[in-house]
Amino acid sequence: MKKRLTLAALALFSTAALAACSAAPGGSSSSNGTQIDKTVKIGYNLELSGNVAAYGTAEKKAADLAVEEINKAGGVDGKKLEVVSKDNKSDTSEAATVATSLATQDKVNAILGPATSSGTAAASPNATKAAVPLMTPSGTLDSLTVSNGKVQDYVFRATFQDSYQGKVLAQYASENLKANKVVLYYDNSSDYSKAVADQFKKSYKGEIVVEDTFASDDKDFQAALTKFKNKDFDAIVMPGYYTATGLITKQAREMGIDKPILGPDGFSDPQYVASAGANNATNVYYVSGYSTKVNLSDKSAAFVKAYKEKYGEEPNLFAALGYDSVYMLADAAKGAKTSKDLSENLAKLKDFEGVTGKFSIDKDHNPVKTALVISLKDGKEEKAEPVEAK
Template identity: 50%
Template structure:
């Protein structure tokens, strides 16, 4: 009899332990204090310079937030876990890893993708998964707008849209460079290049002498440059990315074309000078969201100091944009007092007077941040001047 009682008692203890473990797991799931942010960054392929910088910026933001005590919501303290995936500078891969982050990693929000085309490819996955997605650097106006003209509910950006970029570049060409005549080179294979060109032409008060179109991956621009060499123009505008822009710059300087070169944020990477040669990367001006020489808010200088201490180098504008993207997600969570994806989406849509390191930002009705722009001047491949264009 005693043996039976002992067996029953042991059985009850085991069952109790199993039930307790099950309840403990359910309780842990309900009270999880980790917020997952997915990162879709091109850390390999043609856009890797941007992707690596943005991943570093996002990771640094998470590190600083967690070190400062995390995010406090309704009496709970949450830490952030950054789940990064390489989209390999491939649009199909960007869509795939976005789906994976939502379905497999159960992220609360996403930072990325890096480029316009990759972001466009990832929009359906983010929308289907009802997950807020903040691209640090996708510039096409259409990114945040549906075909019916309504806002994309889950898509946001930290950078200004291309039409704004082109408009401000034209203003800089008119007022600062005082260029009466310009030649435009545009990347015809992307909405980025053509969109900025379109906006520039609408806003520019001078005369566009010629518009030369090229494709991503082109390396020989001799024929285009020979065609324009003997024409009268005060500046060259290159609307594209640093890979081709660097080659155009080198070949232009080698031919004795030494007029100022103006470009968008796609030229704002040290690899531009590596490709063109430092000696050729002078009298070059590129649009930026951030410059260590012209702090946009009180948050900028402490960020630069901390980043330089951690990595031994100044942060790039792409690093700063991804950093701001993470902090805007934090702001949205705190404003809505919730880690629920729908609430984070609402919070991002209502961001107002956010003191980011790239400027004071307010989201407009189409999820574009309103902020000033900085035109950075290069001499011998180094950033030497910064002019705020409002």
């Protein structure tokens, strides 16, 4: 099915955005799953501390809000949602351990998270073994839901894939920014970033004058930026998480590099602007699936209002994805007796109306949904423009 990126005014994007790492093994399960009894139990396996805690924290806040709303409205089939929340500490080994604990000890009926692709890849085999569906709000690595040509029966996502983001960035660079020559500078320590970069290289029709890499823990990017500064290019394409890309943006601008900077949804957390500095976060563009300035569905305005009243701040992309994920799980829990039933219902989800738009789950367990490209000026969302990935 053809995917379309509809964009209209706005700003934001979230994080490690969507986040990255290794392919998820596993597939189907011989387990009977967990029973849905007096409550529908949802286990959070989120990054609440560590390097990308901003993603998991935003998702938890919004997920908690969704749980409150659903329970206040009577729950699912008269059953309240019960939450068991655990911190995976932004660590893949811990994410795998938490998945096992939630599924086998706490007997949850569904797992929300991890937020990152790497955490999801680590957690998926254990969730699959227990026949408990895992919904990652923001894990974007293509192989999370389809590995070696096989659909992962118990793995779902609420966001679009890395390959889609790479196509969007390539098209936006060429058609919207008229960038015929680019520098490609990406995080080589992240499968997420590498996947976006690989698809960009396949889709971009212009010239990549320099291709270089960094690691997410790096702090000094002066040597690479000095090399770029003396080249003839129209934009820098920078797949990576906010933790590094904000600092790179700051150092680039301070060196006088004022060309457009493009990135994936990993830019979408406010910490990107905090690291870059508001004045430096100008002429910056990133892929996103949500904006508080654009109503992608009739539910968007009410969500923003409720989130601001509860937390005193506007929700970002990760919050919106966490919120939608809980409502997707609740919808799939209707009529379900076990976690296996819930998973089967998720795979059939059609015309779901969330705050990130109206969408269905495709045969590969991915949502067919809208995307946005956000532009920043002085650290604030200036606008969003429509892009159609071809």
